[in-house]
Amino acid sequence: MRELLEGGRPGRLGVAVPGPLSVREGVVFKPPNLHGWGEVPLRAMLQDRLGCPVVLENDANAAALGEWWRGSGRGSRHMVYVTVSTGVGGGIILDGALYRGASDVAGEVGHVVVDPAGPVCPCGRVGHLEGIAAGPAIVRWVEGRLREGAPSTLRGHHPLTAEDVAAAAWRGDRLAREAFERAGRYLGWAVGGLLNLLNPEVVVVGGGVARAGAVLFEPMLEAARATAFPRAWEAARVERAALDDRAGLVGVAYLALQG
Amino acid sequence: MRELLEGGRPGRLGVAVPGPLSVREGVVFKPPNLHGWGEVPLRAMLQDRLGCPVVLENDANAAALGEWWRGSGRGSRHMVYVTVSTGVGGGIILDGALYRGASDVAGEVGHVVVDPAGPVCPCGRVGHLEGIAAGPAIVRWVEGRLREGAPSTLRGHHPLTAEDVAAAAWRGDRLAREAFERAGRYLGWAVGGLLNLLNPEVVVVGGGVARAGAVLFEPMLEAARATAFPRAWEAARVERAALDDRAGLVGVAYLALQG
Structure with missing residues (x-):
């Protein structure tokens, strides 16, 4: 500096x-x-x-503003940003302004309960989206299945990263595909809930894990559509982030x- | 007229x-x-x-505005209203105004996925809060447990209503208590998620099922607190609706x- x-x-x-x-x-x-x-x-x-x-x-929140100002949310009035990487975070733009809430906590889209039977979230609470769909959670799920004996090209891969799992999914590895389908489904349920709750014009999904592309987005969009009301679904587009690391x-x- | x-x-x-x-x-x-x-x-x-x-x-939305203008949310800037009755609905007040979203759908707090293993919601989608915590869902859960042979003073009660279950819970009926604990817990997870997402100053909970009082509110508050970040929890109060049917x-x- x-x-x-x-x-x-x-x-x-x-x-x-x-x-x-x-x-x-x-x-x-x-x-x-x-x-x-x-x-x-x-x-x-x-x-x-x-x-x-x-x-x-x-x-x-800064990344949400970046995507809204110069990225995939450009020109929208109401936008929800979801970032999937080491954690799951987000930011909410309403009426063309960042919505911060009463004490600057608003936008924590990764810390909503999507499955009470789910694992403990890194934040210490149970069933949050972040504990299921963030990069480390995807890796943990694959490692658990490998320990159970599931066949996969990822066996023996140490240390395993979410990027490795994404690459294996693209190569057609079945366990890796399943891992992204599972994470995508949970993300989609959460996104569908956000559509019903906030009825935005755009949901922008970014972060390192989102770079996996279709192996994550296809199950995510399917689950979001299955959860959202038609009027909420039709009002919104769900887009990949445009600015990647530069959004913030x-x-x-x-x-x-x-x- | x-x-x-x-x-x-x-x-x-x-x-x-x-x-x-x-x-x-x-x-x-x-x-x-x-x-x-x-x-x-x-x-x-x-x-x-x-x-x-x-x-x-x-x-x-009208009931949310009523509670914000003259009820339990009076004087707040950001408020979420949740009504639990035949369905689970809601409304969102942000910056002192009703938030309607892009196509007037916003505020559908009953239609977020809280349990992918949950029942089909009356709206036809799976795992929504309404399908687990609304009055008819509480009754359906009790009826299922009765069919399995669970002991309860509600056995033989036809037709069974959520009000009957609430009355039995207050009398100490164990199955009825469990039914409200379960509904309260799911509501609380959803409320905790709303605190992390929207960080309001007040969450107002109304509707016929909320009249059950403590048998619903105690497990709800416990689950909400267990889900919310401390900064979100401390910024908010969770209140019973003040206007009942007149809110709308x-x-x-x-x-x-x-x-």
């Missing part, structure tokens, strides 16, 4: 960070994925160092430009 | 109807619970007869006054 700043001072800075955080107070609260962080007044710290206004945003960057740029 | 009108013409009329409908077009589309209705241009029909402006609203009437009055 010091090097970057040698070229000149920024007029304004937008920062995407993992939640939970308070956008109003500019404080990040012990993000579970950032070890050693306590309650960090990140906005004040950066403003002091840089001498320019700083806006903080939850990383999934584009989103905070939007916020910084808005001031 | 003719009699009512003899006393004078209304200046404006608000009407709550079961969905689906288009608020903009003033048209009701084949409501599943109103047999014989096709596509009915209800707003135009009423305006022609009455000679005054008419506003239509989905009945659950109060809601359309609000809409009519708004013009």
